[in-house]
Amino acid sequence: MIDFPRTDSHRLDDQRLATLRARFLADSRNRTVQNALARQDVDEVAVDHEVLLSLRSEVSVHLDDWKVTNQYESGRCWLFAILNLLRADARGRLGVKDFEFSQTHAMYWDKLERANLLLDEIVATADQPLDGRLMSHLLAGPLEDGGQWDMAVSVLLRHGAVPKQLMPETYASSHSKHMNARLHQRLRRAALDLREVADDPQEVSIRREQALSDIHTILTVHLGTPPERVDWEWRDDRGDFHRVSEQPQEFLARACWLPLEEYVCLVDDPRPEHPKGALLTVEHLGNVVGGRPVRYLNVSSARMKKLAVQALKRGEPVWFGCDVAQQELRAEGRWAANLLDYEDVYQVPLTLTKEERVRTGESQMTHAMLLTGVDLTDDETPLRWRVENSWGPGRGEEGFFVMADSWFDEYVFEVAVRRSDLDETERGIVDADAEVITLPAWDPMGALA
Template identity: 35%
Template sequence: MHATNRDISESDLEEFQKEYGKSKIERVVARAVQKNGIAATSEDYEAQKNLVRVFSLELETGKASNQKNSGRCWLFATLNTMRQQYAVKYKVKDFELSENYNSFYDRLEKANHFYESVITTASLPFSNRTVKNLFDFPDDDGGQWANSAALVEKYGVVPKAAMPETFNSEKTSEVSEVLARKLRKDGVSLRKLIAEGKTDKMLETTKKGFLAEIYRILVYAFGEPPVNFDFEYRNDDKQYFNDRNITPKEFFEKYFEWDFADYVCLSNAPDHKLNELYELPSQGYIHTGLQVTFANTMIDSLKTATIAQLKDGEAVWFGSDVGKDSNRKLGVLSAKLYKKSELFDIDLNLSKSDRLRTGDGTVSHAMAIVGVDIVEGTPIKWKVENSWGDKYGEKGYFIMSDDWFEQHVYEVIVKKQYLNENDGKILSKQAIKMDPWDSLA
């Protein structure tokens, strides 16, 4: 039974004030927190002592890329793993693919998916949770690994020089605002046409007209994607090469030995049942491409498969909650970095499962694992290639403790050949459909 008095009373406040004033040390701590902030005051110097940036297994990598003020980490991480293969094979250390090129088609495909979803759900009221979610997030620059895979397979890739960044690709807030308003307005119009009983042909014509306008907005913001281009480069041995009038799909097929169907997303989301396959239909916006699926398993499976792929010379895409227990400037990810529970003398710990189910934990950022330090068969720390430029960490590279991997890494993209027998069996299961607002979304 709920207490009768539901508000904070004056006597409650007096009790709180009296309780706080008992210890002088609390006032000392309060002054430190007020002056320096919670993170700085709770940071544990001891946690950094063993995070030496030396790794027993380390891939050869180039200059860190920079997504700047955009949410394209998922795409940067994918293209960074791909460019690592290219750089080794063709001896071009600091080669970079154009994220702007694939971002253009990402936003166009999301717009089409939005229109199709509006048509599918037109009979449902705006108060329906699925419809509300659809109009709340009509088109942004976030995404999943499977989205980047589908984009590359459909549209290919180009070098950064063939479609360089623009103001809007590096700072996406303005174009995202315009796209969101445009799509919501178009969505209302499509629902109205369906309510009036218009034909499927008219709906299709209307949708294509809307998409043509979206295309124009994207060209203004990002530039027009090249249909073909000339590829010129000089490798690290100073040898000159050129490939004239090549298309983006030809470029991908010629220069990359890459089959996205060989890969799988292993997830460790303990708020979901383990040893099950999950699918997120709401984010699979290219219907003929790879869909967003997760083979949910134990965290040790993610580590083992990651190490196996690194040993074969290939970087690993991973999704994590980068804002937790991290120092952005130093480039340190450690579950022991901050002692906030000790600072406030309050237990602030939540299990990984509870963090996901309550929204405290999210898959907020994607990066690439490019190294690991293994001591007596056990991983101790990991080397991470981020996409925040070279001003953070060690020239853009972060160090991740193994306990941070356990607590805050939720998914890795690895080749199926590295899965153990149990995890391989998950792939043959019927996928469980997840809602658009699922914790892994």
């Protein structure tokens, strides 16, 4: 740390405050903007209407003909996005256009599995200082709602899926704040208890199992008891009656034939020390003991877009993760890299590159959704993308958003694609486990959507 001499030269004294005030008032434009912002949100002043008008909803490749889902006041977007991907296949196989998998079921098992893994992590890191960076990170929000693609796959492969009717929404699944607070309290209590007896394996086992039992109780009273079997009857859209009685894993295999275990998560990490073509992972990131490791193949944004277009043209939506709140008009359901000109409003420099945003904490993956369409030029260049969100039908066009291709480059960080769509070199990298670059637990690439 640089030790600057302590002086009074930078105090906000009366003279400096008077200078700042005079400088502000000297530009009449500042008063005009001040008056405008006194009565409306800054986005209404900053929006470039020409850009907004260019974000038309019609696209040349358009898959969705279904209704959007709603995660309400929870952070389950990553689970909603993957279950929406699966239902795009299941609705045809089950013959039910508006079919939904239970998002509460996936949420329940993610949190119980994640608590189980975290208890192991607490024991394994007992030699780390409790107020150190690693433990502060692990205990900051140990059972928050967010997650990553590979974590969702781990839950689904382990626990399957059930129709929404068999484990519907509860208040806590849709409004998870208070449930999560109690889960966090119990896990932090467990961290102290387990570290206290870390040298006694028998006592560790006793306290670990009690903590897991308590977490199970909290989850079950809030979310309900997951069904052990899918005993379900339905009438398809043609009027034919069906009945099944099987395990959740069997039901998922019946309802959806997408090979989840073969998907690869691609990222655009813009930092040059993580070269394109590198396989990345993040320490302590995961949710299932013995589950699928979280790994990313670092590629360019252009490569991600090419593979996303390929999947869409084949008729498959694409799971993706992004920094959702940047350059966004939420009510209209529109994103573009130059949609909101804040620099013009304030007359101050605000622009950062994608790399600079990642390095400074300005940008990381905060939300996951589905690409369900793309508008292509004659030479296959994307102009804009159609997006299925999970915020209900009240925003955008009945819940569907439009993303300019420029926004994809700047704010999309991840897409999940089939391994078979990768080229030979990329498949070789994915299979070369020994060459993985391991990032620290707090790295931005480990952000949870």
